[in-house]
Amino acid sequence: MVSRPKDRVQARWEEAANRNWELQEGADGSIEGVLGGLEEAGKRKRLLKDTTPLQRGIIRHTLLVLDLSTAMNEKDLRPTRHLLTIKYTIMFVREFFEQNPISQLGILGMREGLAIRVSDMSGNPNDHISALKILRGTEPKGNPSLQNALDMARAALYHTPSHGTREVVIILGALLSSDPGDIHDTIKACIRDRIRVRIIGLAAQMHICAEICRKTNGGDENYYDVAIDEVDYKQQLMAITTPPVLRVTDADSSDTQGKNQSALLMMGFPSRIVEEKATLCACHGNLTRGGYLCSRCKAKVCNLPATCPTCDLTLILSTHLARSYHHLFPLRNWSEVSWSRARTKGTTQCYGCLSSFPAVPKQHEVANGTEHDQGAAKTKRAEGASESSRYECEACGDHFCIDCDVFCHEVVHNCPGCQSTVPADISEKTNGD
Amino acid sequence: MNVVDATDRAEAHEDLEPPSLLTIILDTNPHAWALLGDSLPLSKAVANLLVFINAHLAINYANRVAVIASHAERAAWLYPTPAHARKQETQMNGSVSNSHAQNGEGRGGAVQPPDDANKYRPFAQMEYAFMDNLRKLMDSTTTEAIQSSPSTMLAGALTRALAYISKQTSTVPTTTTNAQFNYSDPSSVAGGNDLNNDPTSNQTTQGLTSRVLIVSVSGDLADKYIEIMNSIFACQRLSIPIDILKLAGDPVFLQQAADTTGGIYMSLSTPQARAGLLQYLMFAYLPDQTARDHLIMPGEDGTCLLCGSHLSMANYGQKPAVVPRKKKGKKKRIADSGVDTPGSGSGTPIPV
Numbered sequence: 089m090v091s092r093p094k095d096r097v098q099a100r101w102e103e104a105a106n107r108n109w110e111l112q113e114g115a116d117g118s119i120e121g122v123l124g125g126l127e128e129a130g131k132r133k134r135l136l137k138d139t140t141p142l143q144r145g146i147i148r149h150t151l152l153v154l155d156l157s158t159a160m161n162e163k164d165l166r167p168t169r170h171l172l173t174i175k176y177t178i179m180f181v182r183e184f185f186e187q188n189p190i191s192q193l194g195i196l197g198m199r200e201g202l203a204i205r206v207s208d209m210s211g212n213p214n215d216h217i218s219a220l221k222i223l224r225g226t227e228p229k230g231n232p233s234l235q236n237a238l239d240m241a242r243a244a245l246y247h248t249p250s251h252g253t254r255e256v257v258i259i260l261g262a263l264l265s266s267d268p269g270d271i272h273d274t275i276k277a278c279i280r281d282r283i284r285v286r287i288i289g290l291a292a293q294m295h296i297c298a299e300i301c302r303k304t305n306g307g308d309e310n311y312y313d314v315a316i317d318e319v320d321y322k323q324q325l326m327a328i329t330t331p332p333v334l335r336v337t338d339a340d341s342s343d344t345q346g347k348n349q350s351a352l353l354m355m356g357f358p359s360r361i362v363e364e365k366a367t368l369c370a371c372h373g374n375l376t377r378g379g380y381l382c383s384r385c386k387a388k389v390c391n392l393p394a395t396c397p398t399c400d401l402t403l404i405l406s407t408h409l410a411r412s413y414h415h416l417f418p419l420r421n422w423s424e425v426s427w428s429r430a431r432t433k434g435t436t437q438c439y440g441c442l443s444s445f446p447a448v449p450k451q452h453e454v455a456n457g458t459e460h461d462q463g464a465a466k467t468k469r470a471e472g473a474s475e476s477s478r479y480e481c482e483a484c485g486d487h488f489c490i491d492c493d494v495f496c497h498e499v500v501h502n503c504p505g506c507q508s509t510v511p512a513d514i515s516e517k518t519n520g521d
Numbered sequence: 522m523n524v525v526d527a528t529d530r531a532e533a534h535e536d537l538e539p540p541s542l543l544t545i546i547l548d549t550n551p552h553a554w555a556l557l558g559d560s561l562p563l564s565k566a567v568a569n570l571l572v573f574i575n576a577h578l579a580i581n582y583a584n585r586v587a588v589i590a591s592h593a594e595r596a597a598w599l600y601p602t603p604a605h606a607r608k609q610e611t612q613m614n615g616s617v618s619n620s621h622a623q624n625g626e627g628r629g630g631a632v633q634p635p636d637d638a639n640k641y642r643p644f645a646q647m648e649y650a651f652m653d654n655l656r657k658l659m660d661s662t663t664t665e666a667i668q669s670s671p672s673t674m675l676a677g678a679l680t681r682a683l684a685y686i687s688k689q690t691s692t693v694p695t696t697t698t699n700a701q702f703n704y705s706d707p708s709s710v711a712g713g714n715d716l717n718n719d720p721t722s723n724q725t726t727q728g729l730t731s732r733v734l735i736v737s738v739s740g741d742l743a744d745k746y747i748e749i750m751n752s753i754f755a756c757q758r759l760s761i762p763i764d765i766l767k768l769a770g771d772p773v774f775l776q777q778a779a780d781t782t783g784g785i786y787m788s789l790s791t792p793q794a795r796a797g798l799l800q801y802l803m804f805a806y807l808p809d810q811t812a813r814d815h816l817i818m819p820g821e822d823g824t825c826l827l828c829g830s831h832l833s834m835a836n837y838g839q840k841p842a843v844v845p846r847k848k849k850g851k852k853k854r855i856a857d858s859g860v861d862t863p864g865s866g867s868g869t870p871i872p873v
Contacts, residue, residue, distance in 0.1 A: 407781060410750035437604040440684030494685045502748050502753040504684050508596035508677030510670055
């Protein structure tokens, strides 16, 4: 047996682990030097993403496939994989429709070697959530079958229009797939139907999963991952709510089906009406005193977004479209600010929330500082955190604190500085783009 | 302290109303105010607004206020005073010590109001800082700046207001930790506060409840559509209502903001309605979210705030007969004392 080399390279799963016991106190007994900015760096790590504007598929047709096999009874994710999955899936459904209001979602399950339908394709989150709540009471059973699930998903997505994306998201707890035939044929059929498959594993990597994801995503290997813990699982699931980037191949295949059809989509933008007397709505047949009139046939629907029950026109509000804008025009990342830069700008307060920054050290202190002091100052802050606790928007040059950095990039998607001043050259380059 | 000696102190169980942060965005676009000059000049509107702010501060000692001007070419803080403005002042005066500027920390505390023993100190500080900053803002406005941009920087003002609110909310200690949507926590989701599906859990919040009031006079905001929509959706995520008081201009856009976030929208389009600005402010916009649960809020059709009966605008200020009066005696006393004693509001510009 070959013995393991002693100075072996750290395993990948070990890299993320935080070794608290190895933290060294500074000479004055404070651990700020070691911890310095670790928290800030962690907050920022999530922020630093690619901000190039891309064409994204806002109209999505997504099928979520849940594993309902015996493997989901495992308790490595608390309380069990099954219950946690259902809890996260309910959150996923809410967030999905928050981010993609004009998309359709359906849920399938894999149980006892079969694919079962949990909820049909629908744009109403409550349909899915109520179906999931019923599922909570059932017991996972038997083996999963990836092939059956993919085939059923393919059938469900078959009639969807070509302007939208076709996505399948599989959550797989088992380490096997009991298939009736050759799964490679199914993969080829999926590629032909422009279906993209993403898989989140809950146990360990499987070769066939990696292959499915790679082949259906044009060779990209980033679509298969295994969740290491509950938080990671949730992050991976929630990451799927962001509309996917459109690929060239998607555009090509839709070209063959007719250019006009894919480029433009007919939609109605009805406005709200309030009536004196209650009338029946076309969607449920209930008596309501308000609603929206279809722009084409004047049928009354209660809620938007909806498809007109009479003439099949997609009815939405402009706000539904506006919700996706920040995906299309992302806010540019802010850069870290060095002490010298902070001194030249002379900022004392966060531009957004008016909280004070740590004061800039005096010029001579830094100049007279011994070599090791400067070295310490360099290692003091963790990677990604700014040494002066300031973050600068490169478009307007204002300085912000870490909280505003996170808030502006994750919630508002606006730069307070760029929005508060007219840019010197009246160009369209506002909002840090 | 509680953490240090592990005692359970009485303050933790206070059953008071949560303090609320009112952020007012005042549209100071000179063009639009010039058009309104006949019926409601800016000075009068500001005087009304100050009374309203004082009322908000008086309701709860922990209430806070922030005012942002959405000016023609920039958005600027009116209250609290930002640091750089304060620094300039201390340099000019030369007398105010440095410690003030550092301790103030965005409370506007370093700007010293004239001493007045008869005035409630927070009123005095707020009024002084507000008026001072507004005057500076107007003085620094150049004709070129006005000519170059006839619109207003509402998107910037909203974004800064939200950044301020988020910071203030995160610094206020809450007894229930999960009550507010925590955006920097990876384990939380937007709109997914109610993970345990318990609608009553939010009632126990002792944190800060925030709301935004936009006093708008400008019309066209179409050029900043995406940015404003982004802010509106952020408000919706954080469940911050945006109240709109529209004094002039095209209403469509802000109506949507109020509708999406669950705020109040009112449009004072006639001179008669504008004359009652203070009444509108006090009746419609003073109650915070917790109080609004128990009130019927004004809709488009001019419904009475208290009893829900339809009223025409002319008798808006009268008291409807059917409202149950709980504390009759107390009300009377307040009314009496207001006449005789020099109240703490002395010196506030009187809205006439």
